Amino acid sequence: MIRLAAGLLAAAVTLALPAVLDDSALAVYILLGLAAIVTVGVSLLMGYAGQVSLGQGAFYAIGAYTAALLALGGVPPVAGLIAAPVVAALSALVIGTPLLRLRGHHLAFATLAMQLILLSLAGQLEFTGGDIGLQAIPQFSIGSFQAESAAAYAYLTWGGLALVLLVTHNVSTSRPGRALRALATSETAAASSGIPVGRYKLVVFALSAAFAGLAGGIYCFYAGYVAPGSFPVLISIQYIVMAVVGGLGTLWGAVVGATAITLLVQGLDSLATLPWMPSYAPSVLSYAVYALVLIVVVLFLPQGLLPTLTDRLSRKRPRERRAR
Template sequence: MKNLQNIGLLVLAAAIPLIAVLPLPDFWIAQLNYIGMYSMTVMGLVLLTGVGGLTSFGQAAFVGIGAYTTAWLTLNTGISPWLTLFIGMGLTAGSALLVGLITLRMSGHYLPLATIAWGLSLYYLMGNLDGLGKYDGLLGIKSLSIGDFDIGQGRAFFVLTWAILLCFAAALLHLLDSRAGRAIRSLKGGSQMAEAMGISTFRYKVTIFVLAALFASVAGWLLAHFQRTVNPSAFGLKMGIEYLFMAVVGGVGHVWGAIVGAGLIRLLEDQLQVLLPRLMGTSGSYEVIVFGIALVMVLKYLPDGLWSLVGRHLPKRPRPVDWQQAAPLAEREKPEAGALVLDVRKARMEFGGLVAVNDISFQIHAGQIVGLIGPNGAGKSTTFNIITGVLPATRGEVMFRNENISGLPSRDIAKRGMARTFQHVKMIADMTVLENVALGAHTRGSKGVLPAMLRANRSEEKQLFREAQRQLERVGMGEYLHEQAGNLAMGPQRLMEIARALCADPTLLLLDEPAAGLRHKEKQALADVLRQLKNEGMSILLVEHDMDLVMQICDHLVVMEFGTLLTQGPPAQIQQDPKVRAAYLGTEH
């Protein structure tokens, strides 16, 4: 798929000068200019909404900031438009950062509502300031030029616009195929899995919000010098909705869908504005009605957009394995055999008047597999979440390698060497198994968004993929490297989760029902992997209902019932304990 994306970039790069020299009517060149500018804005929504899962109706407002900044500065100060581009981007980034810090902690419908409010506020601000020409806007903006060469609004402007668009597309494709891109793609599935991998979900949300705004700002700068006039109508809520509509129709999860959606809607809008009034016999914005119906139909019958029709017929080539010679990632210092790794001290979790975990205490030492067992509702998962930072304990302490981690967020605990799997498998279904597992090594890399977009992260990427392949082979899944994760059966999905956790180079591995869904041979393979990890000095906390597996591999068992510690000890002792036999194992054991 990566090769096909590169081919797409090359085709577009070759098409730009070819179209510029073809004898196309000026009308079509102008249409292509609009499509190019709209596509830039929509690409920001692909990153923000399609990939990151954040719905924003305020994208048009950022187009307005870029447009009004260059318009006002060139008209009133005589500053070069090439300089106003960066001033506008600075103002856009500042405003997007402020809005993002305020709104991106919201979830559900609050974020879209907040961006609607932001777009309306900026629209009325632009329309009521005398310095910005109120609703008439600013007129007489100069066209772009390089020295004595006037770029104008024709073919030279087309080459500039589409060259910038091509750079944006390449940068976005590079970003999505990177450590930072995998972190961004993990946002859509919620924060719990991403935070457990050491990812600061809020920071990445703000980052993509600002990045999408910058794409829009550049489009606004071009639009101002193309139209040579700006007014608030082009940056209101209607356009914000229209940009989102373009993204959905084209394929909100696909970079090339931005161009497809922007092109289709721009051309249809122009045609419908002429044809529909003739059919209706009266003037009006009937195209809005048609677009509304079309949006409902697309969402129902083609939720992945028009580009998905193209994408499903393109051959999917596996990623070239070019990381075999990459240097291995640095590994954290392991504790000495028998050293205390985890010390849970009277951990308590209350939900209102309900005590879910009642003063639980136990320890795990290096090279030890500890099983946390008990009937359903015993409080095992809550204890798990207290240890991993998903839930803050009401009181008590969790000591990890002699450091109090109580109250720390999951991502900070993950960075200290604790990795986990989940009771219900959490993964990114449309990424390959290799990419999902590489996500587990997020804390072991350092390259961020900008190096990814500039392709300055290749060496680190090879290291991460080398480690991901090693861990997959370690759990017996080496043949699934290039398989799409969503195509896996439940058993392989759970093994993939274990490989992802191992990619973090943990000191303590927490496995939440890893044998669920595994066949007998897979369970035996899992037992072998866990024994191997134990021999290497890794500590493991295991929540599991398969008592045969638990008794087979665990050194120590902690038994819970109704949130309390029933008993603990070696498996042989637990099997003979009458309290455990009655509460969980059954009298026949």
């Protein structure tokens, strides 16, 4: 009952915020939602399949470039948005087949190298616009409806997040979801139980890439342009931090982590742009905050914010009942 009430309250607040926020706050709200979409996939990949990927930014970029190229080629934007997660997932299947033979930090470095290679190619190829990128991307539209306001993109973003959460919930509560949990605990034990380890790892890798591709597709229509500089390496690290801070393997932990880190980074960006701050302050503060937040969470909140809070509340209720 409490979970249902909390969910309804969160949905009401989500729907009400675009109507009351100004354009600058809406921009943060949209970027927060996009980050949450990608982070849900990262949490699924790391928390259930036990795979560490530093290349989710690459699939975010693949989704953005796919939707942008199709829209600029005259394809309806809604078709481009649908194609974005599909192409990202197919790319993950191709890339993941050799890469997922690796484990641990070897896989992390390989996925990081994948993103660096992709960004380098995007900066050199003519059809991607090179370093300048693709500009004048048409606004998102469905039939006669055209998303002309930031509020419309906010609803589109959070609608995408709702879809991603629904898919993740269905996956995590299904039989394959239970198999993924066993896979994260021990690949050897999972294989001995008859679980097709390689196939499951590849599928969840592709699913997390599809989530990132969906977010990238929405981003390209909202921003109106895409370029290699839109997808720095730091963005993949940011998604990892969000997933760890919120709580790996939890449905709402990714949303909590994305919210906390996005708001924290926005506050630090405001601080870094003050007149008395040095020119290198934005980049230094960004890297410093990720390092400090990770250290604090690993030392004091190893399960993440949401699982720790839920655990403390569940312990508090029996004490209150006994006190009565």
